[in-house]
Amino acid sequence: MKRRQPIAPLDTDPPAAGKTPAARAAAAKAGPRKRDNVGAADARIYDAIFQAVMLHRLKPGMKLPEPQLCELFGVSRTLVRKALQRLAGDHIVDLRPNRGAVVASPTPEETREIFAARRAIEAAIMPLVIANATPARIKVLREAIDAEHEALHQPSQREWAQRAGGFHTLLAEQGGNRVLAAFLTQLMSRCSLIVALYEAPGDALCEHEEHAELVARIATGDTAGAIALMDAHLHALEARIRLPKPEEAPDLAALLGLGA
Amino acid sequence: MKRRQPIAPLDTDPPAAGKTPAARAAAAKAGPRKRDNVGAADARIYDAIFQAVMLHRLKPGMKLPEPQLCELFGVSRTLVRKALQRLAGDHIVDLRPNRGAVVASPTPEETREIFAARRAIEAAIMPLVIANATPARIKVLREAIDAEHEALHQPSQREWAQRAGGFHTLLAEQGGNRVLAAFLTQLMSRCSLIVALYEAPGDALCEHEEHAELVARIATGDTAGAIALMDAHLHALEARIRLPKPEEAPDLAALLGLGA
DNA sequence: CCGGATCTAACTGAATACAGTTTGATGTGG
DNA sequence: CCACATCAAACTGTATTCAGTTAGATCCGG
Structure with a gap:
């Protein structure tokens, strides 16, 4: 079985999260599709991830699996993907084909x-x-x-x-x-x-x-x-940034003991 | 009935367009989902619209209805929307809620x-x-x-x-x-x-x-x-840009003959 | 003949369904 | 005990479906 450790450091704000898709559907049934309910959910997701990155609660390399974001924010993958794509456009996350979104790691x-x-x-x-x-x-x-x-x-x-x-x-x-x-x-x-x-x-x-x-x-x-x-x-x-210098950025040969 | 005048000025490039969804499905049935077929279709759409805007073939205010783009590029609305959202992020198109995408008009x-x-x-x-x-x-x-x-x-x-x-x-x-x-x-x-x-x-x-x-x-x-x-x-x-000056940018009162 | 209410086709927004891919876990041979 | 093949859960990519909105066309009264 695969591990699935949750994303803690996100502030999901308005609508209580953690609903299952079924619960969400049931809640939606209340009125015939309330529109002005929360509105731009994708903006909420964008902002939450943005802030979490700014606060260093989400660190470079951390994975952002869509299903978990769906549960956290109580929306379908459609809106989660919309937010992730915007974040990728701003170079805050990296969208690796078929391998999901991770917080970006600038070189x-x-x-x-x-x-x-x-x-x-x-x-x-x-x-x-x-x-x-x-x-x-x-x-x-x-x-x-x-x-x-x-x-x-x-x-x-x-x-x-x-x-x-x-x-x-x-x-x-x-x-x-x-x-x-x-x-x-x-x-x-x-x-x-x-x-x-x-x-x-x-x-x-x-x-x-x-x-x-x-x-x-x-x-x-x-x-x-x-x-x-x-x-x-x-x-x-x-x-003040400690950039990995050439000497610290080690070529493979040296690591393998094949150096001079 | 509503009018539906086609978008001419787009260069759809690779896969022959104009297929109906049915035709597309049939074509896809050939092999069990060929993946590397065309690949990043959304990038093709983005580029086509980008270039058309650069060449002034698409002018500010022109509508970009999703169904037409779907037919032109032979993909579903999913990818068309993805491309339009990126274009909106770059301020090339304007996404008006519930009213569709138009080429942007900078103020x-x-x-x-x-x-x-x-x-x-x-x-x-x-x-x-x-x-x-x-x-x-x-x-x-x-x-x-x-x-x-x-x-x-x-x-x-x-x-x-x-x-x-x-x-x-x-x-x-x-x-x-x-x-x-x-x-x-x-x-x-x-x-x-x-x-x-x-x-x-x-x-x-x-x-x-x-x-x-x-x-x-x-x-x-x-x-x-x-x-x-x-x-x-x-x-x-x-x-060299003829910006509409205050005097050309006419207040309503004057236009109604209510001015001084 | 004109202005406005009404109807409905076309369209947008979001969820869901389905087809593939990745990846960790398990099992097997060396 | 380790390397490698096998399997399946979890996940991503795209199409499709469904609900709601917009806006052109038609109909009606003046």
């Missing part, structure tokens, strides 16, 4: 490309933020930094506040370009996978001081300075 | 955001291209420009060669960052929709001279110059 090469892309996007966002800056918005940024700083002391909140990357997301919002913001969202989710994969010394998190200094430069309208600092900030973050 | 606001994002991405690509530049690669770029210039004289090829934006795609490839290249691909497809929507005087195309000058700056390693020129090039392209 070292992809890692470099993702960070380079992040630097490009976030640098491009800085002038937009500065152009839109108002005292009220600067205040919002400062409060976000304080909130994250605060959250560091409550261990339970810490992961979430930091890993959601609220400050960077907030900057993208203030930039006002939703296309760039969407790109950044995707890149940040992939960064979360990278951090989970190549776990760094002391867990790779953003430096608060750099965020604060960044806001200072935004407030004074120092575009070049803000871009330079953001670039350095992201380089530092990348440097 | 003026989205247009500005898309072009701003394109400038950011393509600017970020320039230093990568320069860093990777070799005489051989420069030659490839020059040949691409020549080929596009050539194609201008064959009206049949003209559209394709120009609208596919081969030169920009080639730069993205030479940059060697596949994440940025993928972002650019998406942005270029959306630009194609924009051009189709807000048709410009003389059809908005890239200036060849600017491409040639760009290669010159790449060849001499003039990073700042290349970035600046690319930025200007894309600004010029955007300027």
Whole structure:
């Protein structure tokens, strides 16, 4: 017999899960197909997996079997597959033909490309933020930094506040370009996978001081300075990732004792 | 009775289309489910629609009814829907709940955001291209420009060669960052929709001279110059789009004769 | 002849059914 | 005791079915 260990780390939210297909059918019989019941179930599944990945509760390589997701969310495979396909489109899961979905594992090469892309996007966002800056918005940024700083002391909140990357997301919002913001969202989710994969010394998190200094430069309208600092900030973050180096990434011959 | 005018402008490629579901079933009966027969049918559908949009054969607002796509490609709605969902994820089609898929119509606001994002991405690509530049690669770029210039004289090829934006795609490839290249691909497809929507005087195309000058700056390693020129090039392209201005974008009151 | 209610074919959304594939477990020969 | 063939449960891929919605066409009153 095959093993079937359940997926714990998912937050299934609204409709109580765990119903069997039969139970689900019975419940549905109540009214003649209630439509507005829960609506976009696939979005719930997408979000639950997305958040679980951001929080490192789902780690790279973990399997996501469709039948289990069906039970957890109380829907048919149709909607589960829809969600998984969207997640695959965003490179959060990997859909291996005939072998099911797993949480994606970015390669070292992809890692470099993702960070380079992040630097490009976030640098491009800085002038937009500065152009839109108002005292009220600067205040919002400062409060976000304080909130994250605060959250560091409550261990339970810490992961979430930091890993959601609220400050960077907030900057993208203030930039006002939703296309760039969407790109950044995707890149940040992939960064979360990278951090989970190549776990760094002391867990790779953003430096608060750099965020604060960044806001200072935004407030004074120092575009070049803000871009330079953001670039350095992201380089530092990348440097904290322990990428498997060529020497650690061992060719087969050596492992087999066939080396020089 | 409802009208059902067929979708002409699609290139269905491999397996002869137009089979009825019954005919398809019969054909499949031949062997006990041949698998490697055509394989990724959804990719074929995706590509066909993608290309048709790039060539402006499918224009914004056009409906894409699932049953017709099923007949055209000889598959069930399952795969058609899969392809449409991917296209929606890339903002090439718009999935209106209960009302079917249509080719997307970017708004003026989205247009500005898309072009701003394109400038950011393509600017970020320039230093990568320069860093990777070799005489051989420069030659490839020059040949691409020549080929596009050539194609201008064959009206049949003209559209394709120009609208596919081969030169920009080639730069993205030479940059060697596949994440940025993928972002650019998406942005270029959306630009194609924009051009189709807000048709410009003389059809908005890239200036060849600017491409040639760009290669010159790449060849001499003039990073700042290349970035600046690319930025200007894309600004010029955007300027050629006739965006509906506030005065053309008519408030209802005026149209009803209730204005001042 | 025009505007609006009514009907229904065509269509979309989601579940289910069915055909294959993978993969771990079991059994067997060396 | 281990390597390998065999088997079946669990799972994935695609088609099909069923329920509900939309929207063009028809019918009717003014």
